[in-house]
Amino acid sequence: MMRTLMSTVGAFALLASAAQAQDCLTEPGTIGFLPKLDTDPYFQVAREGAQEAADEIGGTVIQAAPSQATAEAQVEFINNLVAQGVDVIAIAGNDANAVAPALQRAAANGVRVISYDSDVAAQARSVFVNQALGSSLAEMMLQSMADMIEEGQFAILSSTPTATNQNAWIAQMEEELANNPDYAGLELVTVVYGEESEQINQQQALALAQTYPDLKGIIVPAGIGLPAAARALEEAGLVGQIQLTGLAPASLIRRYIEEGSVQDIWWNVSDLGYLAYYAAQAIAMCDITGETGETFEAGRLGMYEIGENGEIVLGPAQIVTPENVGEFAF
Amino acid sequence: MRRPDWISGWDAFICIVTLVALVFGLTAFENFGSAFNISQMIAGASERALLVLPMMLLLITRDIDLSVASTLALTSVVLGLLVQSGVALWPAIGLTIIAGAALGAFNGVFVTVVGLPSLVVTLGTMALFRGIGYMALGSGSVNILPQGLLTFGFTNVPGTFVPWTIVPFLVLLPIFAIVLHRTVVGREIFAIGGSPLTALYSGIAVNRIRFGLFVFSGVTCAMAGIVYTARLANARANNAFMMELDVITIAMLGGVSVFGGKGGVVGVVGALSLIALIRNLLGINGVGGDAQSTIIGLLLIGALLAGTFAPGIVARIGAARRGKTGAAAASD
Structure with missing residues (x-):
C-alpha cells in the first residue's frame, strides 16, 4: 500500500517537473x-x-x-x-x-x-x-510624524499585541528613535491597541488624548484604526491639536488628509x-x-x-x- | 417498477436534478469533464460528505450539532500538535479520533444527561471548541506533516480520478446506509424523530441512542478533520470556518426534515453532489463566491417551496387523473 502511495507521489513529482518545461x-x-x-x-x-x-x-x-x-x-x-x-x-x-x-x-x-x-x-x-517593503513603511510613518509635529510627545495605536507586521514596525521605530538624531525631539509615550475594532480604536484615541494632555500626534499602523481615530478626534474637537499618520487606504481618510491634520502612508x-x-x-x-x-x-x-x-x-x-x-x- | 421504501419522491427528484446538472455540465462545457476538474471537485466535497452523515441522523432525531466545523478544526489542531511533537502518524490519527469521540460525548452529556436543547449546547461548543483550538495553536499553523498524510491529501487512487480524500466517505457510506435503512437501530432513530415520547414508551433507549449519535458525530468530525488537514496540508484553528452551515444546507436540500423523523441517504448524497456540481459549474465559468452563495441560497428556498407545495399539486393532479380514468371505466 505504502509503496503504491510513494510511487504515486513520484509520478506526481515527475508530472510537476515535466510541466516546468512547458511551452x-x-x-x-x-x-x-x-x-x-x-x-x-x-x-x-x-x-x-x-x-x-x-x-x-x-x-x-x-x-x-x-x-x-x-x-x-x-x-x-x-x-x-x-x-x-x-x-x-x-x-x-x-x-x-x-x-x-x-x-x-x-x-x-x-x-x-x-x-x-x-x-x-x-x-x-x-x-x-x-506593494512595499515592510522596513520602508516603518521609516516613512516616523518621518511623516516628524514632518507634522516636528517635536514633542506622540503615541502608537497599533492593531493587536500579537500582530507580526505591526510589532516589527514598532520595534524598528523604537530603534530609529533611539539612534537617529533626526528624531531626537520626538518622544514615544506609549503603545496601545485598537484590536482591529472601530469602536476600540475610537475609545483608545480619546483615552490617549485625555491621559497625555501634551500629546501632539498618534501613529496608527492599521487600516481600520486610522480612519476610526480620525473620526473620534474630529467628534471630540481635537483635530489640529493631535496629528495623525499611519497606514490605511487613502480614500477612507481623504477628507482629513485634505484638511491637513492627517497624513497617510499608502501605495497606488x-x-x-x-x-x-x-x-x-x-x-x-x-x-x-x-x-x-x-x-x-x-x-x-x-x-x-x-x-x-x-x-x-x-x-x-x-x-x-x-x-x-x-x-x-x- | 416500484420505488424502494428507502427512496422518497424527494430523493428521486434531487437525484434526477443532479443527473441533469451533470449531463448539462458534460455536454455544455468541455473543461468540466476533464479528469483534473472532476477529481478536484470530488476532493473539495470530501469533508462536507463526511460531516453531513451524522448531521442527518441528528436532524432525524430532532437534534442538531452546530459544532461540527469547530470539532473538525479542533481535531485538526490536535492532529497537528501530535505530529509536531513527534508522535507517529497512525497513533496520532488514533488519538485524534479519540479526541473527536470525547468532544462528541461532551455535547452528548449536556444534551442527554443534563437535558439541555442540542441547539443551545452545540451553539456553545461551536464557539468553545474553536476557541480551544486558537488557545492551543494561536493564529499560527502546523504545516510540516508526514509524507504519508500529504500523499493521502494530494493524490488519487492509482489509475483512477478518485481522490484518496473521498475514500473514508465511500467506505463509510454503505455501512451507514444499511444501518439507517435496514436495521433495528435505524428504525429506532426514525421512531425517535417521529415522536420521542412514543419511542420512549415503546421501550427504545432514546437518550442512549441520542448520546451515541453525538459520539458518532464527534468521530466523523475527527475523520473530516484528518482529511481536511491532509488536503490543505495545514492544521490550524480557523479550518472549515462556517462549514456547519454548508452541511446543514446539504441535509435540508437532501430532504431531511428540520422537524425530525424524515430523511434518507439517497437524497442527502444527491444534494451533496448537486451543490458541488453547481459550485463547480459556476466556478469554471468565472462566477465569484458571493454570487455562488446567492444561487445556492435561492436553490434551498426553491427546494423548500417545492417540498411544501409539490405534494399537494401532485395529489391534485393524481386525483384529477383518477377521476378521468374512473369516468372512462364507468362509461365502458
Whole structure:
C-alpha cells in the first residue's frame, strides 16, 4: 500500500517537473487573478490596473474569488482557474502554506503561478509582486510624524499585541528613535491597541488624548484604526491639536488628509494590479523565470528587477499629503 | 417498477436534478469533464460528505450539532500538535479520533444527561471548541506533516480520478446506509424523530441512542478533520470556518426534515453532489463566491417551496387523473 502511495507521489513529482518545461507563449495569454475575497474594493481597484495593462499589451484578465477569506475556499478557485485553462494564476494568498499544494498541482497541470499583495510559500510561485517593503513603511510613518509635529510627545495605536507586521514596525521605530538624531525631539509615550475594532480604536484615541494632555500626534499602523481615530478626534474637537499618520487606504481618510491634520502612508493599488499583470505576462512568455537579477519592462512604470527570493517591489510607498491625495483611487 | 421504501419522491427528484446538472455540465462545457476538474471537485466535497452523515441522523432525531466545523478544526489542531511533537502518524490519527469521540460525548452529556436543547449546547461548543483550538495553536499553523498524510491529501487512487480524500466517505457510506435503512437501530432513530415520547414508551433507549449519535458525530468530525488537514496540508484553528452551515444546507436540500423523523441517504448524497456540481459549474465559468452563495441560497428556498407545495399539486393532479380514468371505466 505504502509503496503504491510513494510511487504515486513520484509520478506526481515527475508530472510537476515535466510541466516546468512547458511551452512559452509567444503573445500575451490569459491571467487569472485570485484575490483574497470577492468584491473587496481593494482588489477591484487592483483589477482595474490589470485591465489597463491588458489594454496596452493584449491578453485577457479574469478575476474570481471566494466569499470567505479562507485558504479552503481559495483552493476551489485555484482548481476552477486551472479547469478554465488560464496561462498564469496571480494569487493574493489567504494562507501562505495552505494554498501551496493546490498551486503546485496547478503548476503540474501547466499553469504558471505568481503572487501579489500577500505572498504564498516561495516554492509554490515564481515571483511575488510586493506593494512595499515592510522596513520602508516603518521609516516613512516616523518621518511623516516628524514632518507634522516636528517635536514633542506622540503615541502608537497599533492593531493587536500579537500582530507580526505591526510589532516589527514598532520595534524598528523604537530603534530609529533611539539612534537617529533626526528624531531626537520626538518622544514615544506609549503603545496601545485598537484590536482591529472601530469602536476600540475610537475609545483608545480619546483615552490617549485625555491621559497625555501634551500629546501632539498618534501613529496608527492599521487600516481600520486610522480612519476610526480620525473620526473620534474630529467628534471630540481635537483635530489640529493631535496629528495623525499611519497606514490605511487613502480614500477612507481623504477628507482629513485634505484638511491637513492627517497624513497617510499608502501605495497606488491600481499600479499593483498593473505591475502584477506585466509580471504575469513576462512569466508566461518566458521573459523572466523568477531568478534574482532578471529584469522586465512594465509599461508606464518602467523597468523592474527581480530581487531576493523572487520579490518584485512596486516601489517605495508614498506619504499621502493634500498635494498628492488625488492620485490615490483607493 | 416500484420505488424502494428507502427512496422518497424527494430523493428521486434531487437525484434526477443532479443527473441533469451533470449531463448539462458534460455536454455544455468541455473543461468540466476533464479528469483534473472532476477529481478536484470530488476532493473539495470530501469533508462536507463526511460531516453531513451524522448531521442527518441528528436532524432525524430532532437534534442538531452546530459544532461540527469547530470539532473538525479542533481535531485538526490536535492532529497537528501530535505530529509536531513527534508522535507517529497512525497513533496520532488514533488519538485524534479519540479526541473527536470525547468532544462528541461532551455535547452528548449536556444534551442527554443534563437535558439541555442540542441547539443551545452545540451553539456553545461551536464557539468553545474553536476557541480551544486558537488557545492551543494561536493564529499560527502546523504545516510540516508526514509524507504519508500529504500523499493521502494530494493524490488519487492509482489509475483512477478518485481522490484518496473521498475514500473514508465511500467506505463509510454503505455501512451507514444499511444501518439507517435496514436495521433495528435505524428504525429506532426514525421512531425517535417521529415522536420521542412514543419511542420512549415503546421501550427504545432514546437518550442512549441520542448520546451515541453525538459520539458518532464527534468521530466523523475527527475523520473530516484528518482529511481536511491532509488536503490543505495545514492544521490550524480557523479550518472549515462556517462549514456547519454548508452541511446543514446539504441535509435540508437532501430532504431531511428540520422537524425530525424524515430523511434518507439517497437524497442527502444527491444534494451533496448537486451543490458541488453547481459550485463547480459556476466556478469554471468565472462566477465569484458571493454570487455562488446567492444561487445556492435561492436553490434551498426553491427546494423548500417545492417540498411544501409539490405534494399537494401532485395529489391534485393524481386525483384529477383518477377521476378521468374512473369516468372512462364507468362509461365502458
